[in-house]
Amino acid sequence: MKKKVSLKDIANRVGVSTALVSYVLNNKKEGRISEESARKIREAAREMNYRTNQIARSLKTNKTFTIGLVIADISNPFFSRLARIIEDEAEQKNYTVIIGSSDEKPEKFCKLVDTFLDKQVDGLIIAATDGTESCLNELIENNIPFVLVDRYFPSIHANYVALDNFKAAFTATQQLISIGCNNIGMVTYNSPLFNLTERKKGFLAALKENGNRNNRSRLKEVSIKARQDEVEKAVANLLSSTQPVDGLLFGSNTIAVQAVKYINTLPLRVPKDLALICFDETDSLDLFYAPLTYIRQPLEDMARQATAILLDRMDKNNKITQVNIEGELIIRKSA
Incomplete structure (x- = not known):
């Protein structure tokens, strides 16, 4: 098996310290070093096919930088578009989104949530289905960060972003x-x-x-x-x-x-x-x-706010945020 490229390998190739390589590859901004040094480090990492050790990173930061997204039906254009926008929004914050579709089945919904938690996702964005209140209450009891999107339950005191x-x-x-x-x-x-x-x-x-x-x-x-x-x-x-x-x-x-x-x-x-x-x-x-x-439905706004609320919650902000967004009537030929 081919040996994985390490930070030390990149440091030796560029002629800098391992700490400097780690700083550049784990930060978007390199204000403390020259642009030329940062460019050389990133170029060497790319040429050497370096891959971040996510396990080591998660142990150090106590984060996996992943979000679990549970939608109701991936075949529905509304949910597929919403998923794509949330994925793009999360990527801008350096998070990867793992997507699952419950197919409107509460048993599959709860299984997906358990699977995502087993994978140590940092939080969940959820379009819930009927009959999943007990599963959501378990998340609350276990202090798991999550945001409901599109669908929510008035009886559950949780973060949500939805249409009026x-x-x-x-x-x-x-x-x-x-x-x-x-x-x-x-x-x-x-x-x-x-x-x-x-x-x-x-x-x-x-x-x-x-x-x-x-x-x-x-x-x-x-x-x-x-x-x-x-x-x-x-x-x-x-x-x-x-x-x-x-x-x-x-x-x-x-x-x-x-x-x-x-x-x-x-x-x-x-x-x-x-x-x-x-x-x-x-x-x-x-x-x-x-x-x-x-x-x-303003999908971009829903996705942006849901992602922002979740990231805020993952930063240990326990404030509950509930957002009802107005839809827009688009008049065309049928009415």
């Missing part, structure tokens, strides 16, 4: 009302997750404020991992009622994609016959002849 989902759904429904929709429906997930229940409440509150009190029948729920036929059935039910809907709000971009596939087979024109709005953008909906109006 009530206001976002209220705003989206008001947009449908403002363009003349008289019978508005919503298709969303049948889940007790707080972010999803807030979207339902925002939708119903907007209808109530505009005089639509008998509105529960216009709220259709599908399972969290709904198949195409389940979404089609929900949309068909709303379109075939005694007062067919002329406006639809979708509780997620995944539901929207499935619904639009079905709507595109019907003798309806969007938005003339049926106006549509969804949560979160997705490239596939841009291919529809009437690109969907949607609620944009």
Whole structure:
């Protein structure tokens, strides 16, 4: 086996002390030495294929400079984009992100958290799934730094960064009302997750404020991992009622994609016959002849704040920070 290159090997090649090599390779700024010396050391390290001894580094600093990121569903464009932005944000702070997807399964979620802790991550950023409250409470009891992102539980006193989902759904429904929709429906997930229940409440509150009190029948729920036929059935039910809907709000971009596939087979024109709005953008909906109006979640801001809060928590700041960010209604052709 080829011998690993050490700091001493680099020092001998450049003609400097081992301590100086260590200082340069472990610090972004070299204010105490010349730029030329720092350049030579980094160049030699690169040519000699030097790799940092992470075990030794973690023993010295009591850190692994890794963050565990648990997301709910990597196939969902929202979560894949969020993961990428968090990864980029963490890299700027010299942290590596390890990513796992729970697939909306609480057992897999808890297993991922345990795996990350076994790997000695310094902290966790978590998009939780339903049924994981006990796992999160264990993290709190064991003083493990973590931040919830997108989803949180009001009963758990923890750091989080999330969208103001009530206001976002209220705003989206008001947009449908403002363009003349008289019978508005919503298709969303049948889940007790707080972010999803807030979207339902925002939708119903907007209808109530505009005089639509008998509105529960216009709220259709599908399972969290709904198949195409389940979404089609929900949309068909709303379109075939005694007062067919002329406006639809979708509780997620995944539901929207499935619904639009079905709507595109019907003798309806969007938005003339049926106006549509969804949560979160997705490239596939841009291919529809009437690109969907949607609620944009500020992913960059969410990722930046979640990462900053976690790093602060890992520096032994026990203050709880809870951030609700406003979404932005992006108006396009569908509504």
